[in-house]
Amino acid sequence: MSLLSLRQLGKSFQTGAHEVRALQDVTLDVADGECLAIVGESGSGKSTLANLVLGLFPPTTGAVEFDGAELPVVRTLAHRRSIQLVQQNPASALNPRRSVGASLQLALDVHGIGTSDTRPARVAELLRDVGLPEDLARRSPTSLSGGQRQRVAIARALACESRLVVLDEPTSALDVLVQAQVLRLLADLRARHNLTYLFITHDLAVVRNIATRVAVFSQGRMVELAETETIFTAPQDPYTRRLISAVPVITEEEKTMRNGLSQS
Amino acid sequence: MTLVLNIRDLQLAFKSWSGTSEVLHGISLTIGKGERVALVGESGSGKSVTARIVLGLLQELRGVQISGSVEFQGQDLGAMPDRERRALRGTAMSMIFQDPTSSLNPVFKIAPQFQEVLARVTPGISMSATRVRATDLLREVAIAEPERVLDSYPFQLSGGMNQRVMIAMALANRPALLLADEPGTALDVTVQAQTLDLMRALVTDHGTSVLFISHNLGVVREFADRTYVIYRGNIVEEGPTRDVFENPGHPYTRALMAAQPKITGGGLPDLVEGDRHYLEPRFVHEGVA
Numbered sequence: 001m002s003l004l005s006l007r008q009l010g011k012s013f014q015t016g017a018h019e020v021r022a023l024q025d026v027t028l029d030v031a032d033g034e035c036l037a038i039v040g041e042s043g044s045g046k047s048t049l050a051n052l053v054l055g056l057f058p059p060t061t062g063a064v065e066f067d068g069a070e071l072p073v074v075r076t077l078a079h080r081r082s083i084q085l086v087q088q089n090p091a092s093a094l095n096p097r098r099s100v101g102a103s104l105q106l107a108l109d110v111h112g113i114g115t116s117d118t119r120p121a122r123v124a125e126l127l128r129d130v131g132l133p134e135d136l137a138r139r140s141p142t143s144l145s146g147g148q149r150q151r152v153a154i155a156r157a158l159a160c161e162s163r164l165v166v167l168d169e170p171t172s173a174l175d176v177l178v179q180a181q182v183l184r185l186l187a188d189l190r191a192r193h194n195l196t197y198l199f200i201t202h203d204l205a206v207v208r209n210i211a212t213r214v215a216v217f218s219q220g221r222m223v224e225l226a227e228t229e230t231i232f233t234a235p236q237d238p239y240t241r242r243l244i245s246a247v248p249v250i251t252e253e254e255k256t257m258r259n260g261l262s263q264s
Numbered sequence: 265m266t267l268v269l270n271i272r273d274l275q276l277a278f279k280s281w282s283g284t285s286e287v288l289h290g291i292s293l294t295i296g297k298g299e300r301v302a303l304v305g306e307s308g309s310g311k312s313v314t315a316r317i318v319l320g321l322l323q324e325l326r327g328v329q330i331s332g333s334v335e336f337q338g339q340d341l342g343a344m345p346d347r348e349r350r351a352l353r354g355t356a357m358s359m360i361f362q363d364p365t366s367s368l369n370p371v372f373k374i375a376p377q378f379q380e381v382l383a384r385v386t387p388g389i390s391m392s393a394t395r396v397r398a399t400d401l402l403r404e405v406a407i408a409e410p411e412r413v414l415d416s417y418p419f420q421l422s423g424g425m426n427q428r429v430m431i432a433m434a435l436a437n438r439p440a441l442l443l444a445d446e447p448g449t450a451l452d453v454t455v456q457a458q459t460l461d462l463m464r465a466l467v468t469d470h471g472t473s474v475l476f477i478s479h480n481l482g483v484v485r486e487f488a489d490r491t492y493v494i495y496r497g498n499i500v501e502e503g504p505t506r507d508v509f510e511n512p513g514h515p516y517t518r519a520l521m522a523a524q525p526k527i528t529g530g531g532l533p534d535l536v537e538g539d540r541h542y543l544e545p546r547f548v549h550e551g552v553a
Binding site: 041176179183184206210229242244247254257258 | 306307423452453454455456457460479480481482483485486509510519520521522523524525526527528529530531532533534
């Protein structure tokens with residue numbers, strides 16, 4: 001059963017005299033509990049897709065359905081609670097003038113989750129859930145490392161107990177060792193809380209190891225959709241092949257695989 | 265073999281009101297003629313400041329303590345007067361930065377920016393001579409319509425196009441050493457792959473040596489002949505790129521390789537246990553430890 005459905009979704013922007021069709025006619029079902037990767041280069045429409053799912057602007061055509069019901073153009077608080085976002089840059093995602101605990105508690109306050117007595121305990125629980133010590137709640141996000149900040153941003157998305165999390169390049173700004181830890185955390189959380197991820201990224205190596213299915217976007221259109229294994233072993237669209245062949249790799253095994261794709 | 269760059273026991277510390285912070289703890293690195301050498305490390309490891317010292321940008325700041333030696337084509341940069349060191353910049357050595365769009369001046373078209381670069385070697389070069397030379401240089405970086413590009417502002421060009429303009433400018437005066445700080449990181453993968461191929465072909469043709477600074481292991485693997493791995497201001501491993509990647513000797517290098525997700529799959533990278541081994545030497549002789 002699908003948790004999120006996109007029905008002929010499209011978005012155009014008017015810039016001066018001409019119209020930019022950022023996203024065209026995307027129909028896609030996201031199953032409950034899956035991690036669907038949205039892959040593409042700049043201008044492919046992947047961020048537009050995320051913003052439409054989050055309801056940050058209205059679609060030009062089509063609709064977004066969540067849990068069997070069509071989402072309105074103007075989302076209510078309950079709608080906003082049900083779909084959460086983790087952004088690329090954790091440094092700008094958190095308010096530097098608010099402590100980590102206050103940022104997390106704000107999410108609980110806004111959505112009226114718990115009572116003022118239970119919220120501090122819930123904040124501590126959220127921090128533990130993402131592998132951070134409880135006493136981090138008193139610290140300012142500016143005193144944290146990039147990896148710790150991203151964990152806080154993830155904890156904030158969890159605070160609303162939503163079932164769908166939109167992850168917009170969640171590890172692109174992190175170093176490779178920190179990225180490995182955050183990816184492992186995201187996979188653990190998905191399993192523990194039965195979350196559904198819309199994982200937006202340009203990093204195909206990450207996709208291979210975390211996604212259940214992959215949707216490849218190019219110039220506003222979805223050009224290929226398949227199980228992760230299939231996308232990497234038998235890509236059909238020429239653009240998908242080109243994308244995989246361009247990934248810089250480190251092992252001979254990867255090179256062999258990539259060369260096989262670019263030749264066939 | 266003639267060394268284009270020879271860094272010996274380079275130490276760097278920044279002094280501030282709160283005390284001294286040591287950034288480089290005595291690193292040594294050499295680059296031969298025509299060699300492509302990578303310095304790979306994570307944020308804060310000291311890789312970019314190393315490039316800035318080679319360019320002579322840090323020596324002129326206050327509160328910077330540098331010891332050790334940096335020799336460029338046999339000349340000690342530390343012993344050189346500021347004026348002579350500045351004369352090397354943009355002529356004998358040049359640099360490509362991470363974000364091409366912000367490295368070019370947004371209020372000038374490409375042509376006058378080329379004129380400024382060429383005038384470093386040919387003072388008072390005319391605009392018509394600039395255009396002739398720049399057209400050739402832009403053709404070298406596979407730009408099909410050099411005339412149109414010369415009359416464009418940087419924001420009218422794509423990121424990949426700007427990066428190629430930057431490469432053309434950096435190689436305009438045929439430098440002996442090219443410093444490339446995360447080139448292509450800001451670009452899409454397909455554009456990044458084209459840019460690196462192009463850069464590799466050009467430096468090979470001209471016999472330019474390259475110091476390639478990056479945190480992207482894949483890019484380093486494909487571009488560099490030799491690789492230095494830097495961790496917290498120490499070089500922990502050095503060797504031919506193939507050896508470093510296929511047979512990493514140091515715990516930190518091994519952790520980096522393991523943490524890099526692979527397109528062949530194999531699940532999420534192993535969790536890294538902690539960094540207490542990362543500063544250990546690669547070889548410890550018996551009876552010492």
